[in-house]
Amino acid sequence: MATAQLFSGGLTKIDAEGQWTGIYKQAISGPVHLAVDGLAGDMQADRRVHGGPEKALHYYAAENYRQLAERFPGVAEKFVPGSIGENVSANGFDEWNVSIGDMFRLGGSLLQVSQPRSPCWKIDYRYGSDGVARTIAETGLTGWYYRVLEPGMLSTGDVLELVDRLPGAVSLAELWQVWRxxxxxxxxxxxxxxxxxxxxxxxxxxxxxxxxxxxxxxxxxxx
Structure with a gap:
């Protein structure tokens, strides 16, 4: 079990060519409703690759930030929970001990891990440092998405608890390693x-x- 932090945000324009991003999130205390397609009020710029029922909630492990800060000391202070655009962050669950299909309770909702997050160039833009997205891909510090099996109300401080693992489950780390x-x-x-x-x-x-x-x-x- 772990205590969760929640984050949500709108869209930010990041260049003169009209590129937008939803990576800039702010901490929220709640309560906030989680539906099958995501948190109320949360937005994604490119719905082809973010959001929707299979990417309803984005999780990033708080301990991953410490590893990234060590690799990029020049911008270490920027690696804080919420900064990579996730909706949920906590300590104790990461890509090595979480598997595809794992079911979690969080507040009034039931979640299921659906896939890893594939890092994109906007991560480098967010931190103002080249190579962050590449490092995430190389190390497997990807974070993951949840689908929502049971919608419900969430608040920061809710307990995130693993409640079921499917037979034959594959860890996120194993999937990503083979894929890479x-x-x-x-x-x-x-x-x-x-x-x-x-x-x-x-x-x-x-x-x-x-x-x-x-x-x-x-x-x-x-x-």
Missing amino acids: EHRPHPAQVEELSGAPGLTADWQRKLIERARWLRRHGGERAQR
Whole structure:
């Protein structure tokens, strides 16, 4: 169990070309309603890659910030909970001890881990430092998204509690490591596509990559 902090925000224009972002969040105390498509009042600039039922709530581990601060000492003071655009942050749960499909209670809601967050260039912009997004991808400090199984009211200080893990669950760290490998074995990639609770989009991406690896000698390369 862990005590959660909550964050929400609107949209911010970040350049003259009309790019917007929802990465700038503010701490909220609550109570706030969590629906199947996210927190009331929270906004995402690009709904193709953020938000929606499979990305309703974004979590980032508070302890990940300490690792990023060590790697980027010049902007260390910027690595604080809420700064990467998450809705929920806490200590005690991270990519190594949380699995796809894990179910959590938070306040009056029931959540399920659906997929990792893929870092984008706006993270570098947020911190004013090149290479942060790349480091997140390389280290697997990605954070993750929840789908909402039961909507409810949330407040900062609510307990985040793991209540169920599906048989055959795959950790976020394992999924990300295989996904990032240059030439993973196609059978391993295909097996991960069946991880319980994984989104249909990630299933499709993994199956397509396994097929590509087989067509290009992935199995022979592993012998």
